[in-house]
Amino acid sequence: MSTASEIEACLPIRSDMDLVWVRQHVRQAAALLGFGLVDQTKLVTAASELARNTLVHGGGGQMEAAPVTAGFGHGLRLTFSDSGPGIPDLDRALSDGFTSGDGLGMGLGGARRLVHEFEVESAEGAGTTVRVISWVNRPPRGREEG
């Protein structure tokens, strides 16, 4: 497997230029870890949605990338954090069509469908942290779970 140093990173998310760096890093890291083309595309798209949420709704923040291993293989973990206003109603924010910005309301719920594991921690006034993991060569989880 490739060196962890090329995959581990902590990137700032302060402007739309930073979104480009985030996407490029995630693509490069996913390729190094051996993700297939479709899975790379899904992961980069999810990262783009989440980084944009961090920028637009969280007022900026950062993304940490790290390789992870488990019994069944290895994957990539991405953690997006901001110290913005937080999400008061998480269930609502995860439903399709919900938007508080000028997006299409696909950000959080859509990103969740593109990754294997998805966790949000948020409280009103206390910022938001979204942690996602995708595993290499693992079939996507069933629709009923998402």
Add this chain to the structure above:
Amino acid sequence: MNEAYPRPEAGHVPVLRLGDILLVTLQGDLHDSTAQQLQQDLSETIVSAGVTGVVIDISGVEIVDSFLGRVLAEIAAQASLLAARTVVAGMRPAVAITLVELGLTLPGLLTALDTQAAMALLEQPVVLSHAGRTRRERA
């Protein structure tokens, strides 16, 4: 560490005119601001050049997220109000799979597998079917 990557282009995307059609080729990773600038440039060029069609070639685009998807849909909607049809050409299969999973099927968008097919589609007369979607008229 940002220096390790090629610097992404910011600013204007070239808009080429071929007869009655505007051709835009999107490449690589687009800035949000560049996509929004294109949206504005295209509307102005449609009117000033008096074209009836727009082809947006996205074969060089690795990902389309909800932001870029929305920009493409808005370009098509604006063009439609300005009496021009928009065809998005050359979407990569991985991008199509991802967009559907994301929940973004862009139903109003006319697509073609490549630029040539898109140009041919725009040369055909159209009949309006339900919901304002266009389809080819039988010759």
